[in-house]
Amino acid sequence: xxxxxxxxxxxxxxxxxxxxxxxxxxxxxxxxxxxxxxxxxxxxxxxxxxxxxxxxxxxxxxxxxxxxxxxxxx
Amino acid sequence: xxxxxxxxxxxxxxxxxxxxxxxxxxxxxxxxxxxxxxxxxxxxxxxxxxxxxxxxxxxxxxxxxxxxxxxxxxxxxxxxxxxxxxxxxxxxxxxxxxxxxxxxxxxxxxxxxxxxxxxxxxxxxxxxxxxxxxxxxxxxxxxxxxxxxxxxxxxxxxxxxxxxxxxxxxxxxxxxxxxxxxxxxxxxxxxxxxxxxxxxxxxxxxxxxxxxxxxxxxxxxxxxxxxxxxxxxxxxxxxxxxxxxxxxxxxxxxxxxxxxxxxxxxxxxxxxxxxxxxxxxxxxxxxxxxxxxxxxxxxxxxxxxxxxxxxxxxxxxxxxxxxxxxxxxxxxxxxxxxxxxxxxxxxxxxxxxxxxxxxxxxxxxxxxxxxxxxxxxxxxxxxxxxxxxxxxxxxxxxxxxxxxxxxxxxxxxxxxxxxxxxxxxxxxxxxxxxxxxxxxxxxxxxxxxxxxxxxxxxxxxxxxxxxxxxxxxxxxxxxxxxxxxxxxxxxxxxxxxxxxxxxxxxxxxxxxxxxxxxxxxxxxxxxxxxxxxxxxxxxxxxxxxxxxxxxxxxxxxxxxxxxxxxxxxxxxxxxxxxxxxxxxxxxxxxxxxxxxxxxxxxxxxxxxxxxxxxxxxxxxxxxxxxxxxxxxxxxxx
Numbered sequence: 249x250x251x252x253x254x255x256x257x258x259x260x261x262x263x264x265x266x267x268x269x270x271x272x273x274x275x276x277x278x279x280x281x282x283x284x285x286x287x288x289x290x291x292x293x294x295x296x297x298x299x300x301x302x303x304x305x306x307x308x309x310x311x312x313x314x315x316x317x318x319x320x321x322x
Numbered sequence: 323x324x325x326x327x328x329x330x331x332x333x334x335x336x337x338x339x340x341x342x343x344x345x346x347x348x349x350x351x352x353x354x355x356x357x358x359x360x361x362x363x364x365x366x367x368x369x370x371x372x373x374x375x376x377x378x379x380x381x382x383x384x385x386x387x388x389x390x391x392x393x394x395x396x397x398x399x400x401x402x403x404x405x406x407x408x409x410x411x412x413x414x415x416x417x418x419x420x421x422x423x424x425x426x427x428x429x430x431x432x433x434x435x436x437x438x439x440x441x442x443x444x445x446x447x448x449x450x451x452x453x454x455x456x457x458x459x460x461x462x463x464x465x466x467x468x469x470x471x472x473x474x475x476x477x478x479x480x481x482x483x484x485x486x487x488x489x490x491x492x493x494x495x496x497x498x499x500x501x502x503x504x505x506x507x508x509x510x511x512x513x514x515x516x517x518x519x520x521x522x523x524x525x526x527x528x529x530x531x532x533x534x535x536x537x538x539x540x541x542x543x544x545x546x547x548x549x550x551x552x553x554x555x556x557x558x559x560x561x562x563x564x565x566x567x568x569x570x571x572x573x574x575x576x577x578x579x580x581x582x583x584x585x586x587x588x589x590x591x592x593x594x595x596x597x598x599x600x601x602x603x604x605x606x607x608x609x610x611x612x613x614x615x616x617x618x619x620x621x622x623x624x625x626x627x628x629x630x631x632x633x634x635x636x637x638x639x640x641x642x643x644x645x646x647x648x649x650x651x652x653x654x655x656x657x658x659x660x661x662x663x664x665x666x667x668x669x670x671x672x673x674x675x676x677x678x679x680x681x682x683x684x685x686x687x688x689x690x691x692x693x694x695x696x697x698x699x700x701x702x703x704x705x706x707x708x709x710x711x712x713x714x715x716x717x718x719x720x721x722x723x724x725x726x727x728x729x730x731x732x733x734x735x736x737x738x739x740x741x742x743x744x745x746x747x748x749x750x751x752x753x754x755x756x757x758x759x760x761x762x763x764x765x766x767x768x769x770x771x772x773x774x775x776x777x778x779x780x781x782x783x784x785x786x787x788x789x790x791x792x793x794x795x796x797x798x799x800x801x802x803x804x805x806x807x808x809x810x811x812x813x814x815x816x817x818x819x820x821x822x823x824x825x826x827x828x829x830x831x832x833x834x835x836x837x838x839x840x841x842x843x844x845x846x847x848x849x850x851x852x853x854x855x856x857x858x859x860x861x862x863x864x865x866x867x868x869x870x871x872x873x874x875x876x877x878x879x880x881x882x883x884x885x886x887x888x889x890x891x892x893x894x895x896x897x898x899x900x901x902x903x904x905x906x907x908x909x910x911x912x913x914x915x916x917x918x919x920x921x922x923x924x925x926x927x928x929x930x931x932x933x934x935x936x937x938x939x940x941x942x943x944x945x946x947x948x949x950x951x952x953x954x955x956x957x958x959x
Contacts, residue, residue, distance in 0.1 A: 274799050279415050281567045282559060293601040296699035297798050305412055308695045310797025
């Protein structure tokens with residue numbers, strides 16, 4: 249499932265990313281690698297971005313990008 | 323000796339630099355504010371060393387210009403050592419880049435910054451153990467409070483003198499095997515990186531370095547492709563993900579060995595996002611915070627403007643009294659000079675200073691990225707991203723800082739569109755026209771209608787512009803910095819840095835422009851000016867005398883109201899203008915050509931070509947909007 253389908257407040261593990269190299273690199277720079285655990289913090293209303301916690305860092309991801317990050321519940 | 327400061331965005335690197343260097347670097351709590359190099363001389367143990375503040379980057383992958391510049395700079399022997407600034411509260415992230423730096427085999431010292439932050443999060447770091455693991459001196463510090471800076475630079479000075487190198491890190495066996503093979507193949511290749519770092523970069527697939535090497539040794543290309551492919555087959559991820567994954571694994575491992583996680587104090591700040599980013603109350607707070615911000619800027623600015631303006635008016639009267647013929651050339655020029663000076667001191671600075679200080683505080687607290695988070699969905703509806711809201715909001719105060727703030731947008735397209743839109747936001751000066759003319763004579767409802775109409779036109783323009791210039795950015799990826807209490811020093815440094823830009827670059831031209839207009843006026847070119855604007859005033863149904871106030875309004879927007887009285891021969895506007903003409907004139911003034919100061923900032927930030935495009939675009943929009951307003955107003959009056 250993608251980050252968008254992940255339950256709010258749950259810890260999930262990144263499995264992969266489906267999409268362009270550019271975005272993949274940017275995610276990587278923020279430490280969002282396969283195997284890393286993240287927590288879905290909150291969703292902005294009206295189709296706004298998703299905020300996740302990656303080891304104490306909060307990162308906002310647009311829905312387009314979030315929909316392409318594959319995660320699984322741990 | 324030259325020391326390079328390197329670190330990830332928001333690690334406090336620029337704060338450290340500012341502490342030692344004074345007013346020479348821009349700092350920000352918004353990812354990636356430092357985009358250029360800044361250098362300063364610092365005194366360390368009786369010697370003078372150069373300290374270079376390198377742009378903040380998350381890694382050294384060479385995927386964006388800043389990263390490429392940093393790698394180039396560090397490997398071209400221009401620095402004797404690097405100080406790697408790490409946010410202690412996010413140790414494993416910082417160490418991932420440290421692992422990359424270690425590969426470059428440059429002497430280094432780690433500045434473990436934000437120890438107070440880590441403490442608050444219950445993170446205890448065994449500094450000695452970290453030093454031993456990495457073979458690098460580690461100095462704990464709190465840059466914002468100036469703690470540990472002295473020790474850091476003393477330590478750095480010693481490392482630089484002894485050229486002490488860190489312990490090399492190792493990857494998994496399979497990767498090490500590939501690296502060894504590559505290093506063998508590359509033995510005869512000359513490159514500014516050491517052979518191991520070069521092998522890593524090639525295996526990772528760094529585009530620039532790969533093409534450089536292939537140019538030197540074309541036969542390496544098939545080998546490289548094969549290696550990357552087999553690595554991908556074995557690991558199920560592309561080579562760059564594998565290597566970076568290993569590096570962060572390494573960093574996580576280091577962090578785990580040295581961190582003792584104590585109890586995390588759940589503080590007020592941790593709960594703050596629950597309120598400020600709440601799907602409903604978040605917006606209420608957004609409106610409230612912005613309202614307070616503007617209210618403060620307006621009241622402080624207004625408080626200063628009136629007495630300052632009076633002072634200059636008195637000076638003008640006093641000066642004119644010295645001459646037997648006040649209408650002569652010399653007194654007129656002197657008056658223009660005073661007006662140019664007073665325009666800066668009495669009209670721009672009273673608002674700009676509190677505005678920039680307030681903006682700096684909001685920035686340093688870390689609220690601006692939150693505004694972007696809240697507004698992203700709404701901004702998407704007009705074809706922009708969340709961050710673009712910042713210059714638009716700022717534009718209501720003054721367009722000059724609004725244009726400056728477009729720097730926070732990394733995407734060029736967003737920058738241009740936001741800057742174009744920001745010039746259409748009615749600033750405080752134009753507010754005086756809307757209130758002085760429309761609200762005063764026709765009532766506040768009409769003024770409100772003009773503001774709503776303005777919002778409508780801006781949204782429409784945004785939609786059209788975002789259609790013309792296609793969006794290529796994939797969407798928002800934005801780090802939300804931890805809320806921080808801003809320090810007086812960083813806020814005032816940043817405000818001063820921006821104010822200085824206005825004083826040094828825009829103000830002299832403002833004064834010169836004022837003098838030029840006085841000369842034109844002296845030689846009685848007002849008839850000619852009115853004629854020049856006549857096509858416009860004619861289609862808008864305005865008296866032809868509005869030409870002069872409109873042209874002078876470009877210099878300072880308030881003049882389009884002040885000089886309108888002079889031009890029409892009465893300050894009681896209702897006797898010389900019809901309600902329809904008032905509305906049409908005001909709408910035109912709201913949209914047409916930005917003031918001189920704004921244009922100069924646009925020129926500096928985005929180039930002359932773009933400035934001219936803005937002039938053309940705003941004149942066009944103002945005419946269309948004026949015609950529309952005229953049509954609608956005629957229905958009511």
